[in-house]
Amino acid sequence: MSELRRWSEEGATPDELSLLDASRAERAPAPARSRAFKVLGLAVGVTTTTTATATASSAVLGTWTKLMGISVLVGGVAALGVAYEAKRAASPPPPRPAVEATAVAAPPAQPPSTDMPANVPAETTASAIAVPAASPPPRLATALRAPRTASSDERLSQEVAALERANQALAAHQPDIALQALDRYAAEFPRGALSSDATVLRVRALLARGDRASAQRLASAYSAAHPDSPFARRLEALVRDKATE
Amino acid sequence: MMDAHFDAVWRALRRLGVPPSGLDDGAQQVFVVAARRLDEIVVGGERPYLLGVALRVASDARRALQRRREVPIDEDGDEEPGARPPDELLEEKRARAVLARLLDEMPPEMREAFVLFELEELSAPDVARALGVPVGTVASRVRRAREHIRRGLVERGAR
Numbered sequence: 001m002s003e004l005r006r007w008s009e010e011g012a013t014p015d016e017l018s019l020l021d022a023s024r025a026e027r028a029p030a031p032a033r034s035r036a037f038k039v040l041g042l043a044v045g046v047t048t049t050t051t052a053t054a055t056a057s058s059a060v061l062g063t064w065t066k067l068m069g070i071s072v073l074v075g076g077v078a079a080l081g082v083a084y085e086a087k088r089a090a091s092p093p094p095p096r097p098a099v100e101a102t103a104v105a106a107p108p109a110q111p112p113s114t115d116m117p118a119n120v121p122a123e124t125t126a127s128a129i130a131v132p133a134a135s136p137p138p139r140l141a142t143a144l145r146a147p148r149t150a151s152s153d154e155r156l157s158q159e160v161a162a163l164e165r166a167n168q169a170l171a172a173h174q175p176d177i178a179l180q181a182l183d184r185y186a187a188e189f190p191r192g193a194l195s196s197d198a199t200v201l202r203v204r205a206l207l208a209r210g211d212r213a214s215a216q217r218l219a220s221a222y223s224a225a226h227p228d229s230p231f232a233r234r235l236e237a238l239v240r241d242k243a244t245e
Numbered sequence: 246m247m248d249a250h251f252d253a254v255w256r257a258l259r260r261l262g263v264p265p266s267g268l269d270d271g272a273q274q275v276f277v278v279a280a281r282r283l284d285e286i287v288v289g290g291e292r293p294y295l296l297g298v299a300l301r302v303a304s305d306a307r308r309a310l311q312r313r314r315e316v317p318i319d320e321d322g323d324e325e326p327g328a329r330p331p332d333e334l335l336e337e338k339r340a341r342a343v344l345a346r347l348l349d350e351m352p353p354e355m356r357e358a359f360v361l362f363e364l365e366e367l368s369a370p371d372v373a374r375a376l377g378v379p380v381g382t383v384a385s386r387v388r389r390a391r392e393h394i395r396r397g398l399v400e401r402g403a404r
Contacts, residue, residue, distance in 0.1 A: 022340035
């Protein structure tokens with residue numbers, strides 16, 4: 001059997017090509033797109049993340065935005081983007097994402113049930129600091145078999161909204177308010193799906209209020225719990241950049 | 246990522262047999278999965294990753310549809326008025342309706358290979374990874390799908 005090429009190169013008729021073209025030309029209806037953006041906590045046309053971020057992370061976010069085509073990143077999703085870009089910058093690409101039919105790594109329908117977070121001593125900051133513990137990656141096959149409920153979507157949206165509040169406070173140069181928002185997030189979602197993102201925001205808030213020692217402790221605690229995580233590299237970079245300013 | 250690939254995900258779900266009523270949910274589900282597993286996505290590999298997830302979501306949606314024994318309604322998305330000549334839009338709509346019927350007649354594995362390779366233009370190795378089969382199997386499924394479409398179009402023309 002010869003190597004597979006596109007049908008257009010293997011003798012498709014004009015009628016056949018017109019079917020392919022008609023399919024490729026179709027776009028999702030605008031309401032479907034806006035509903036999806038709303039559910040995932042992404043708002044078009046507003047950039048809130050980069051303004052209060054350190055110079056290095058602004059550059060990183062800019063690259064991320066360009067790379068991934070997201071014009072706007074908010075809250076936890078923004079931190080995910082930063083982490084992804086940090087990973088991209090810091091390490092060679094890993095093997096292809098696992099999308100094989102029988103073993104696709106993916107999150108559970110519900111927020112992952114991790115070990116209890118390890119708390120950094122309370123005196124480091126007025127806010128409680130939680131380091132999400134490592135857990136084996138769940139499998140998509142399991143996730144997709146599980147019934148997808150409105151509450152799982154709703155919960156994720158609530159997490160994104162909670163982190164967005166912290167992010168907005170950071171953007172407004174109000175790190176204490178950001179820390180309060182993060183405390184509320186930690187209390188409300190002790191095993192939240194976006195707890196690593198919350199940690200990134202907390203380190204940024206601590207650095208913004210000049211508490212580098214606490215930021216360093218939190219970053220180190222997180223790195224110890226997640227040595228291979230792109231979030232850990234991101235946190236270390238944040239603290240390091242602050243130290244060299 | 247969502248902005249850049251939303252159309253492709255939405256379209257793939259549609260071609261893979263997700264009914265119109267489930268397209269919004271399906272597309273959202275794909276991106277929720279991707280957002281949570283962002284650290285697994287290789288730069289430049291976003292599209293194959295998302296379409297691989299879409300494959301599973303669509304497969305589940307088709308099974309759910311069979312359980313409920315619903316017949317999907319062939320609805321076409323509305324394009325903004327004035328964007329293109331009406332006759333061109335109508336022709337495209339007709340072509341998509343024909344394609345939808347031909348895809349519905351295919352076995353799922355043939356349909357999946359055809360949608361990912363010919364319609365969403367993933368590479369054959371990416372399709373093979375997404376389906377968990379060798380590249381040769383992808384080639385054979387895609388070619389059988391082409392034959393099915395060719396036959397279907399000839400039969401339509403003969404009627």
